[in-house]
Amino acid sequence: MPRTATTSDVFNAIAEPRRREIIDVLIDGQEWAVGDVVARLQLAQPAVSKHLGVLRKVGVVTVVKRGQHRMYRLDGEKLKAVHDWVKTYERFWTHQIDRIKERAEQKAMERIARENESPKDGSKTNR
The missing domain is CATH 1.10.10.10 (Winged helix-like DNA-binding domain superfamily/Winged helix DNA-binding domain)
Known part of the structure; x- marks a missing residue:
């Protein structure tokens, strides 16, 4: 072609x-x-x-x-057609960025929870 x-x-x-x-x-x-x-x-x-x-x-x-x-x-002004076309797809990368942020926040919370878990003797761990 x-x-x-x-x-x-x-x-x-x-x-x-x-x-x-x-x-x-x-x-x-x-x-x-x-x-x-x-x-x-x-x-x-x-x-x-x-x-x-x-x-x-x-x-x-x-x-x-x-x-x-x-x-x-x-x-x-002649680039507006490109802008308008790309803008229709903005929701895809915006959604992906939101998902990445949520996942990073979740991982941070999990790490903090692990760091604050007490060992069997009742003392806090220091990492």
Whole structure:
């Protein structure tokens, strides 16, 4: 089965870890030149430009030309579809975290109860 093009939608575009790193750089809302992103991530300029091109095609970043530089800015609104989709699954990990917390509290109570048990001679144990 052929793989879906990375420029088909936001989900495919951000599936690439390097693109998510670029989004993390652009998160401050400021305009960034390609060279600045290259320096920040220590990646090759052609790779950064290619990734920015994919993000631009799906609308996650915008680009304007300022002199000889192309300046990129994050359009966070385009990531809302990802947020909304992931949010539907939040109850699963929230439930798991609650279960982990309950189990940890139960284990702590059991440990305290064991530490406070008296030996047969009636004295308390010190662990």
